[in-house]
Amino acid sequence: MSETSIAVQAREQSGKSKARKLRAAGQIPAVFYGPKIGSVPVALDPRRLERILRQNGANALLELSVEGRSDLGDTVALVKELQRHPVRGDLIHADLYQVDLAQKVEVEVPVHLIGKSKGVEMGGIVDHMIREVMVSCLPRAIPEAFEIDISELDIGDVVHARDIALPDDVELGIDPDLGIVHVAAPSVAEEAPAEEVLEEAAEGEAGAAEPGEASGDGEN
Numbered sequence: 001m002s003e004t005s006i007a008v009q010a011r012e013q014s015g016k017s018k019a020r021k022l023r024a025a026g027q028i029p030a031v032f033y034g035p036k037i038g039s040v041p042v043a044l045d046p047r048r049l050e051r052i053l054r055q056n057g058a059n060a061l062l063e064l065s066v067e068g069r070s071d072l073g074d075t076v077a078l079v080k081e082l083q084r085h086p087v088r089g090d091l092i093h094a095d096l097y098q099v100d101l102a103q104k105v106e107v108e109v110p111v112h113l114i115g116k117s118k119g120v121e122m123g124g125i126v127d128h129m130i131r132e133v134m135v136s137c138l139p140r141a142i143p144e145a146f147e148i149d150i151s152e153l154d155i156g157d158v159v160h161a162r163d164i165a166l167p168d169d170v171e172l173g174i175d176p177d178l179g180i181v182h183v184a185a186p187s188v189a190e191e192a193p194a195e196e197v198l199e200e201a202a203e204g205e206a207g208a209a210e211p212g213e214a215s216g217d218g219e220n
Contacts, residue, residue: 001064004052007041008032008096012070019092028091030068032077034098035129042066053079057144059107062096076139078099099139107130108145111164111180115151118218123186124155130180133161140170150181158182171191 008030011022019029028046033039052060062077083093099105110132117126133146146164153159158212162176 004060006044006048006052007067008044010066011041011043016184023092028093030096031072032064032096032098034077037072037098039066040066040069040072042096044094046094049079049094050091056059057110059109059142059144061139063144064098065095078105078107078139078141091199101139103138104136105139105142106134106136107142108134110145110146112145113150113181114147115149117150117153117157117183118185119153119155119157122155124183125181125186126150126153128180129182129186130161130174130178133164135166135170136172136173137167143167143170148181152165153181153183155183155185157184182200 005041009016011029022029022043025046026045027043030044031039032042049062050188052062052180058115059078064075064077066072066075070092077096079094080093082091085088085092090153110127111128113126113128113132117124120126135143147163148159150159158179159181160176161174161178161180164172165178
């Protein structure tokens with residue numbers, strides 16, 4: 001068995017009760033779709049899918065076999081969407097998209113920052129603005145991730161999408177002028193020194209006492 005192979009079972013039944021029975025049996029409902037096959041309801045083992053994605057990245061090419069649909073044969077798919085339980089975080093549904101290995105696809109590739117910006121040592125703050133970048137390429141050319149070394153970034157420096165080193169067969173799918181990471185300056189709104197705070201408080205008390213003093217003079 002290949003490290004990215006996964007068997008799914010075609011299913012005809014739908015509805016919440018059927019989905020609960022699937023999950024009780026260690027499976028989850030999923031949809032396998034594409035321009036040549038339409039939409040095929042399937043069931044799969046979420047633990048197997050999680051293992052593949054953990055070991056090979058979110059854009060792993062799944063070698064898919066659909067039990068109960070011999071007309072589909074062995075095919076290749078990408079995970080397009082995952083739904084997780086809002087509390088437990090475990091998988092409850094998946095959308096799988098059939099890909100043609102000879103046709104380009106658009107996918108989002110994670111951006112990882114490496115190193116420590118020298119601007120941080122001067123009080124700067126690293127703002128990782130875009131964490132996934134859309135690219136277009138053949139399925140077998142999908143990068144697992146892009147790494148950006150921020151070691152030399154100073155306060156005010158920006159890395160744009162155009163600065164990402166792309167393989168020759170990968171095209172950027174977003175505005176090249178978009179900022180990916182920025183080292184922002186520290187906040188200029190700093191707290192006043194303690195002695196200034198005390199002086200301001202003293203001045204405020206003196207100003208507040210003046211009306212009372214005048215009133216006291218009038219009473220005498």
